[in-house]
Amino acid sequence: MLSDTSRPVVEATLPVVGANIGEIAKRFYSHMFAEKPELLDGLFNRGNQADGRQQQALAGSVAAFASFLVNKPGELPDHLLARISHKHVSLGLRPEQYKVVHDHLMWAIVDVLGEAVTPEVAAAWDEVYWLMANALINQERAMYAAADVDPDSVWATWRVVERIQETADVVTFVVERTDGSAASPALPGQYVSLKALMPDGVHQPRQYSLTRADDGRHRQFAVKRVHGRTTPDGEVSNLLHAAVQVGDELVLSAPFGEVVLKDTGRPVVFASAGIGITPMAGMISHLAQASATRPVTLLHADKSEEAFAVRDQVRADLAKLPGASLSTWFSAAAGLEAANQFSGAMDLSAVDLPADAEYYLCGPLGFMQAIRSALIERGVAAQDIQYEVFGPDLWQADVQ
Incomplete structure (x- = not known):
């Protein structure tokens, strides 16, 4: 005060x-x-x-x-x-x-x-x-x-044990600790910072959402490559895509992030666009690992089916959850609509949303603003809508 x-x-x-x-x-x-x-x-x-x-x-x-x-x-x-x-x-x-x-x-x-x-x-x-x-x-x-860390021990070295080419622009890295110690548990929706050594000798940090629930030994995150820009914006993603292979080492922080899935038992709706699927994938993975019974709805917008990152994992995890549903909107799929698949921008009026649900949003800022506004208009309480911003928060909707 x-x-x-x-x-x-x-x-x-x-x-x-x-x-x-x-x-x-x-x-x-x-x-x-x-x-x-x-x-x-x-x-x-x-x-x-x-x-x-x-x-x-x-x-x-x-x-x-x-x-x-x-x-x-x-x-x-x-x-x-x-x-x-x-x-x-x-x-x-x-x-x-x-x-x-x-x-x-x-x-x-x-x-x-x-x-x-x-x-x-x-x-x-x-x-x-x-x-x-x-x-x-x-x-x-x-x-x-x-987290049982300090500013020095927050960082640890991890080795890449698997590299998955999810889409033309997205790669998933699966890593394990080089010292054999157990990974500190991450909450559903959290991210890690990655500190990369750039060619000019400067370390650059980036944050990446964890896309799968921890198994005690491994962490998993997906990186979307920023095209056409190598310095300074996109320099880390391009380096990871071009140079990091199985056996290489990465420096990662302990997991943090305040947008985490609440354990309330209420229906939950995830709305994502593009690479915004990554924290949603992590939350859904935690639900599948816990054999959750709460109603789960995933709404995802992307350019095309082929551009939908971690789609195989997400669909497999949703299949483990009773009554879970997935609806998609693909901007490059005009005229190809099918059950729960639409063309164009995400339109909430096209789907039934559960009553008393909690909502989690992630994607481009304009997408989240539009979806949040549509939810508020439908009577969803602002406190039931959480959103994850990649990079600096230029919106700050929850402090207005």
Whole structure:
């Protein structure tokens, strides 16, 4: 909660800070990396930096947090903080690195707003930052402890034991620990960070959803290749597709991710598009492994049947679940509609949805926005809709 001294200052300056937060974030990252280039080695995704997504996500997060402090005193945006914390611990972020971020962010605020940043304004926004930072530090400390890791031991070396060409653009990697130790259990829907050594000697992190329930020894994840771009966006996926074979070693984090399947027994509906099938595949695999009896519905949109990644595994797992159903929409299948198979974009009016269901969404941002809006219009409570964003969260629907 903001102090009585800072709250009116933040409330008065939030419009101008909010209007300039994008430029503040841009200058913050530029200044920080000029001073601390080592942060680009294994911690920050330079692809997200290059296309501006990380700057947008930071700007949105800070503005959303400050708005919460002003408009909902005594509350915190738990969903926002959880998303950030899970990403941070999957990268081995350390508490002391928040001071580095603080110094460069406050520099950027002054650099952009100039004389408008009086000592009182600077002190108020300093308080905003540390309220957010300390909330994240506390969450992350608890998450490290729960996973029985620290920022160093969060990483482990795994060996590729199987490589599956799912589609022309998607490869599944099955890996096992090189030291023979058991894998810490992953929750259904979680991801791991992968730290790849690039040809220029810089390590780059990416997150990949686990597509199958753990068996105690192996992990499995699928990687979609980003075409036409090798540096910086798509550089890791292209490297994995081109160079990583059975017997090669990969550095992976412990599993994290806040969008996990709830064990409520209620009907569950998964709606995915493209490579967004991967966390859904992981959740469905957990349900099949547990011989779950809750009603399961999978709705998936893709370019074609051939582009539908991990489809064989998903169909096999759904077949193990009593009454489970799959409906697909293929944009390249016009005129080829059959039972539970449609052409064009996903249309929820074409299928029956179970009452009192929980929903999980993953896919391109526009797809998730459209499906979530359609569900809200049908009377589904916002709290019953969870979504997974690949990369920085530029939507933050659950903090609005």
